[in-house]
Amino acid sequence: MRQAKGIAKPKVMISEKALNERLDQLAAEIERDYADSERLICIGVLKGSVFFLVDLLKRVRMPLVVDFFQTSSYGTSTKRGEVRIRKDVDVAIAGADVLLIEDIVDTGYTLRTILELLRFRGAKSVRLCALLDKAEAREVDVPIDYAGFTIENQFVVGYGLDYAEYYRNLPYIGVLDEADIED
Ligand code: IMP
Numbered sequence: 001m002r003q004a005k006g007i008a009k010p011k012v013m014i015s016e017k018a019l020n021e022r023l024d025q026l027a028a029e030i031e032r033d034y035a036d037s038e039r040l041i042c043i044g045v046l047k048g049s050v051f052f053l054v055d056l057l058k059r060v061r062m063p064l065v066v067d068f069f070q071t072s073s074y075g076t077s078t079k080r081g082e083v084r085i086r087k088d089v090d091v092a093i094a095g096a097d098v099l100l101i102e103d104i105v106d107t108g109y110t111l112r113t114i115l116e117l118l119r120f121r122g123a124k125s126v127r128l129c130a131l132l133d134k135a136e137a138r139e140v141d142v143p144i145d146y147a148g149f150t151i152e153n154q155f156v157v158g159y160g161l162d163y164a165e166y167y168r169n170l171p172y173i174g175v176l177d178e179a180d181i182e183d
């Protein structure tokens with residue numbers, strides 16, 4: 001890919017081929033587990049989950065509804081654990097099987113908040129599908145029902161994940177050199 005000025009090229013951590021193979025497996029599991037569902041709502045968390053959600057759900061051959069949340073944490077750090085819903089879903093949740101689709105579970109605060117909200121609204125079931133699991137970084141426990149890859153506690157970009165809003169369109173998961181990340 002052509003690089004914008006001052007934008008470093010990340011090293012490949014998970015290749016496009018490995019992502020595609022894992023997505024085939026995850027989609028097959030989801031299809032099997034929800035075969036008897038009467039109403040399946042798949043909800044992505046904007047913006048990071050978009051690339052993953054689209055590629056995954058194109059492989060799931062059954063009727064389903066797609067919607068999105070957008071969240072942001074108060075202040076600059078998610079560590080405080082207070083998460084704000086900036087965009088809510090448009091559809092009613094009560095009685096539906098909800099599959100929440102996330103790019104990465106890091107501290108777990110974002111997901112915990114959303115999972116609680118979905119249960120409060122009366123979902124019949126709530127499960128979580130996350131492409132990446134940064135297990136070591138977890139501060140609150142959130143069970144991942146469908147996990148793509150467990151990765152080390154380092155900052156990754158690509159396939160929806162950004163650094164300062166760049167890199168989302170990389171077709172693979174990459175790691176930036178420490179020197180290219182400003183804290
Ligand atoms: P949480 O800490 O589990 O609440 O994660 C919140 C959000 O931080 C995730 O949904 C991602 O959007 C973002 N995030 C966490 N780790 C990374 C990373 O390594 N690269 C890019 N974004 C990340």
Ligand code: MG
Nearest residue numbers: 045048049103
């Ligand atoms: Mg996210």
